Amino acid sequence: MSVSFRARRRLGAFDYEAEFLAQDEIVVLFGHSGAGKSVTLQLIAGLMRPDDGVILIDGRPVFHSAEMINLPAQERGVGYVVQDLALFPHLTVAENVSFGMRGDLSRAQRSSRVRELLTRLGLDGFEGRKPRTLSGGQQQRVALARALARESRVLLLDEPFSALDDTLRATLRRELLRLREELGLTVLFVTHDLREAHLLADKLAVFDEGRLLQFGTRDDVFRRPVSRRVAELTGVTNLWSGQVVAREGSQLRIFVEGAIIAAPWNADSPAPTPGADVDLVVRAERINIRRDYFDQIPGRNVIQAEIIEEYAYGASHTLRFQPVTAGPVLEVEIAARPYEVLGIATRKSFTLELMPEDVHVIARS
Amino acid sequence: MLVFVVFFVAPFAGLVVHAVQNREVWKLLSAHQAREALWLSLWTSTLTVTLTVLFGTPVAYLLARAHFPGKSVLDAFVDLPIVLPPTVAGVALLTAFGRRGLLGQPIDDWTGFTFGFSTVAVVMAQLLVSSPFYVRAAKSGFEAVDQQMERVAYTLGASRTRTFFRIVLPQSWPAMVAGIVLAWSRSMGELGATLIFAGNLEGRTQTMPLAIIESFEGSSLGLEGAIAESLLLLGVALTVLVLFRLVVRTDTGQT
Numbered sequence: 001m002s003v004s005f006r007a008r009r010r011l012g013a014f015d016y017e018a019e020f021l022a023q024d025e026i027v028v029l030f031g032h033s034g035a036g037k038s039v040t041l042q043l044i045a046g047l048m049r050p051d052d053g054v055i056l057i058d059g060r061p062v063f064h065s066a067e068m069i070n071l072p073a074q075e076r077g078v079g080y081v082v083q084d085l086a087l088f089p090h091l092t093v094a095e096n097v098s099f100g101m102r103g104d105l106s107r108a109q110r111s112s113r114v115r116e117l118l119t120r121l122g123l124d125g126f127e128g129r130k131p132r133t134l135s136g137g138q139q140q141r142v143a144l145a146r147a148l149a150r151e152s153r154v155l156l157l158d159e160p161f162s163a164l165d166d167t168l169r170a171t172l173r174r175e176l177l178r179l180r181e182e183l184g185l186t187v188l189f190v191t192h193d194l195r196e197a198h199l200l201a202d203k204l205a206v207f208d209e210g211r212l213l214q215f216g217t218r219d220d221v222f223r224r225p226v227s228r229r230v231a232e233l234t235g236v237t238n239l240w241s242g243q244v245v246a247r248e249g250s251q252l253r254i255f256v257e258g259a260i261i262a263a264p265w266n267a268d269s270p271a272p273t274p275g276a277d278v279d280l281v282v283r284a285e286r287i288n289i290r291r292d293y294f295d296q297i298p299g300r301n302v303i304q305a306e307i308i309e310e311y312a313y314g315a316s317h318t319l320r321f322q323p324v325t326a327g328p329v330l331e332v333e334i335a336a337r338p339y340e341v342l343g344i345a346t347r348k349s350f351t352l353e354l355m356p357e358d359v360h361v362i363a364r365s
Numbered sequence: 366m367l368v369f370v371v372f373f374v375a376p377f378a379g380l381v382v383h384a385v386q387n388r389e390v391w392k393l394l395s396a397h398q399a400r401e402a403l404w405l406s407l408w409t410s411t412l413t414v415t416l417t418v419l420f421g422t423p424v425a426y427l428l429a430r431a432h433f434p435g436k437s438v439l440d441a442f443v444d445l446p447i448v449l450p451p452t453v454a455g456v457a458l459l460t461a462f463g464r465r466g467l468l469g470q471p472i473d474d475w476t477g478f479t480f481g482f483s484t485v486a487v488v489m490a491q492l493l494v495s496s497p498f499y500v501r502a503a504k505s506g507f508e509a510v511d512q513q514m515e516r517v518a519y520t521l522g523a524s525r526t527r528t529f530f531r532i533v534l535p536q537s538w539p540a541m542v543a544g545i546v547l548a549w550s551r552s553m554g555e556l557g558a559t560l561i562f563a564g565n566l567e568g569r570t571q572t573m574p575l576a577i578i579e580s581f582e583g584s585s586l587g588l589e590g591a592i593a594e595s596l597l598l599l600g601v602a603l604t605v606l607v608l609f610r611l612v613v614r615t616d617t618g619q620t
Contacts, residue, residue, distance in 0.1 A: 045516075045520050046519070046520070047516050047519065047520070072519070073516070073519035073520050074519055074520075074522045074523065074524060075522075076520070077522075078520060079520070080516075080517060080520040081517075082513050082516075082517065084511070084513060086511055086513035086514040086516070086517045088514060088518075088531075088532055089536065090535045090536055099518070099521050099523070099531075100520075100521030100522050100523070102522075146517075146521070147521075149521075150521060150522065
């Protein structure tokens with residue numbers, strides 16, 4: 001299944017514009033509230049009309065502004081789950097789930113299909129219950145079952161887990177991944193939770209003020225943001241401003257707060273020339289801490305630095321380093337075990353090692 | 366507090382005590398004029414409410430859900446008859462549908478039909494003053510239904526009509542019933558607009574409140590008649606209120 005999407009729409013304070021293709025994968029739409037994530041789902045579901053664009057679901061145009069095609073929500077055949085679930089309170093679980101089933105199914109077919117879906121979602125025996133008598137997680141599963149009952153293989157999920165506690169969310173995320181495998185779903189998943197985005201996303205779409213800023217594989221977006229704004233939104237903590245001082249082929253040497261950092265130029269566009277202002281992105285988990293002193297290591301960036309702050313998160317530690325001579329403050333994330341092995345609790349001065357390919361350079365526009 | 370209770374209970378007690386003491390009242394309860402007026406009131410009010418539900422429900426739903434230019438104007442217009450004295454509504458109806466009215470004259474010229482002194486006029490007067498109560502109540506009932514449910518129902522393939530009957534209506538009917546009771550009671554009590562627009566014609570436009578006025582003014586059954594007729598209306602009102610409570614309670618009680 002695929003969703004091919006290109007749409008524009010004037011929306012109050014800003015202009016919405018986005019274009020992407022989702023194919024047999026989970027695409028996480030990520031951004032602050034009001035960034036345009038939910039709008040994207042509504043445009044696909046047929047609950048909002050683009051001013052202009054083309055939307056194909058599995059190759060079939062459901063909206064095409066030039067050809068005057070605009071299928072109503074009833075005919076788009078996508079499963080849509082919203083944050084507050086909107087379960088029908090006066091109907092039983094079975095009635096909720098079968099609400100969207102095709103009209104030509106017999107009573108027996110419907111009830112066997114309801115049972116199958118409820119079993120798949122671990123809701124056996126809840127057929128006759130009213131939604132309000134269920135726990136939050138069970139209600140969540142009913143909403144998923146109802147969306148799946150239309151035999152749609154495209155699921156639009158609008159922050160479906162955000163009202164639940166952490167443990168339950170973790171369970172449901174795993175369940176979603178399992179369902180995706182079993183049923184071969186294409187899922188568009190809206191969230192503003194970075195961890196959720198990381199866990200679920202095959203592809204990541206970063207939205208800000210109505211614009212799709214970047215669309216790509218998860219690691220690509222997290223490690224190689226196309227702009228300073230994407231880096232900020234995706235939680236990059238080492239985001240430095242610098243100036244190119246030398247260029248050899250695609251290798252750049254960049255002056256950052258008194259230090260020189262080597263980094264490759266990854267993008268297809270021409271590399272910035274010496275003198276150009278650039279932004280540097282380094283993810284906190286990509287910086288290596290070495291106990292022994294090294295003045296330099298061939299092919300690596302090396303910085304002597306001291307810990308100025310540290311935070312323990314249980315499974316990992318976040319450390320902030322101040323370079324001894326010159327350079328930017330660096331944030332480093334380290335797992336609990338290496339933290340102990342390196343004896344960080346009793347020592348403050350280390351050599352930080354940074355692979356040039358882990359430094360991502362963004363040209364300033 | 367006590368003063369308040371006395372103030373509210375005393376008038377009804379007065380009615381009952383009077384009736385018990387005065388045998389004449391008992392006889393008049395079954396007087397031909399009173400029976401006829403009660404029957405007219407009952408069936409015109411019921412017809413009015415039926416029309417109100419048929420035409421008022423779509424308007425209420427539209428006001429609750431749709432956004433369109435002039436919506437606030439329409440909204441205000443619906444409220445107008447609630448705040449307006451019924452006599453004004455009567456005069457307004459007369460200027461529109463009276464024999465010399467804006468629409469009344471051409472209709473009279475074409476078809477020879479005049480609204481004045483007809484039962485149709487009674488229903489029209491009741492419709493104008495009572496339907497806003499239903500529209501208001503139904504609208505707030507519809508507004509209380511989470512709109513996301515309708516949107517989800519659309520994505521599940523349900524048409525607007527099916528969504529309304531399967532999702533919206535089952536959740537908002539207590540509000541609609543409350544609106545029906547309000548509108549029906551208002552119709553039963555309608556006096557001013559009917560008197561001015563429909564006139565006071567026994568058997569055709571003389572509803573219960575009009576009969577009471579006439580009795581009270583001494584031209585027919587006298588004060589005893591007015592008391593008897595008031596008792597009848599009181600009985601009807603109490604029955605309706607109790608039934609309404611029962612219906613709504615059985616709904617909220619079982620879930």
